[in-house]
Amino acid sequence: MNRAAPVLGAAVLVGALAVGAVDGKRAALEWDTMGPAAPGTSLETFSVARLGGGAFTHDQLLGKVSVVTFWATWCGPCQSELADLDELDDDYEGRDDVQFLAVNWEGTGYTPAQRRRITAAHTQRKGLGLPIAVDDGDMARALRVSAVPHTMVVDAQGMVRHVYPGRVRASTIADDIADLLDE
């Protein structure tokens, strides 16, 4: 007992230090790729599965102002933001110079079929009409998205112009779109 107590306490300390050291080393090695794609950078090539079938690729960003938002079903702020963006998407209905894409990024531990099922059920329950894609993590990695909600506004040349980690107001996105369309 007398010997076990300090050993167990030391295990807690050493465990946390070891895990922190491994993550710290990884952070140092991957620093250049951490943080989101900043405004002014071109997006990496990517391809993500659309919920209704087919794929959305990097090339489809070109020639349009694009609003790309990452969300998850378990993320509270994402739901209100999605509802706002869904309404905003309706405002641009019929326009071919603006497009929206809501990318579900549920996290790890799901099969592709589970991701599609979870996303489809949620989309139907919420009555979302904007285009939905289901990411297995590849697109999030390509665009360096680390947390949801995360929204970016991309210009017609495929360059990131605005990045919003966390909840963003629809009026802010609408202003960004208007500015880019005026350019």
Add this chain to the structure above:
Amino acid sequence: MSDTAAQSPADAGRADATAGGPPTRQTVPRALWRWGGMFIAPRRHVAQLDMDEGQRDGLTLGLLYLLGTSVLPMTESVATVLATHSIVALLSGVGRVVLTPIVVIVLAETLLGSKRGYRGGICLLPLVVVGTLARMLAQLGSPIGGHPLLPDLVGGVLVAALALWIRSAVPPEAADTKEAA
């Protein structure tokens, strides 16, 4: 889990203090003994601790939690703030990593009650252990999956259970002791 007491370091600490040296009970070995004893016989263990020791356990274990679970999220947050110059990103990043230990320690202190809340800090141990183990599994290529906050939720429930379990064994703080502190 047996319910026998861990004993010797307390006596050693008092012996050192009597001899005029720095009190051992404020040192790292004493802290390790204090934390480890919580895994063996928590009720007997907290009953024999000196009332004025472990005052920084909440801060120390909170920092260990951040080290064991949040190095990458913190680095990501710094990188995000640098990339976006966003105050929202800064607040969100800081909030995401410090919110859990703060909420959990407040929960533990609330469950212990105002006169026993001074032992709330050491109750963070299950949160540190669960969070660190979950992160370690992820590092080893076997993430536990599910909701990202699952380890925090499990850790938080264990902290609450621990606080309720040890509550009656924690000596209540006398009113004059509290005022002096």
